[in-house]
Amino acid sequence: xxxxxxxxxxxxxxxxxxxxxxxxxxxxxxxxxxxxxxxxxxxxxxxxxxxxxxxxxxxxxxxxxxxxxxxxxxxxxxxxxxx
Numbered sequence: 580x581x582x583x584x585x586x587x588x589x590x591x592x593x594x595x596x597x598x599x600x601x602x603x604x605x606x607x608x609x610x611x612x613x614x615x616x617x618x619x620x621x622x623x624x625x626x627x628x629x630x631x632x633x634x635x636x637x638x639x640x641x642x643x644x645x646x647x648x649x650x651x652x653x654x655x656x657x658x659x660x661x662x
Contacts, residue, residue, distance in 0.1 A: 610651025
């Protein structure tokens with residue numbers, strides 16, 4: 580069974596995702612620097628898919644599996660791991 584996002588919202592510090600199985604996942608915006616730096620209008624410009632959340636204008640993709648695994652932005656993960 581695949582869990583997908585049903586709704587997305589933000590507060591000053593966090594991204595909140597309502598899942599179709601009833602869970603609500605909240606993560607710090609600091610995990611996703613592009614979302615942290617985005618305007619409220621840019622944050623609102625997302626699309627939901629069966630696997631995650633996509634922001635075309637921000638070039639940001641967040642998988643539900645990644646959120647549930649506690650993973651933030653992995654763009655620079657290789658450089659961070661070798662530092």
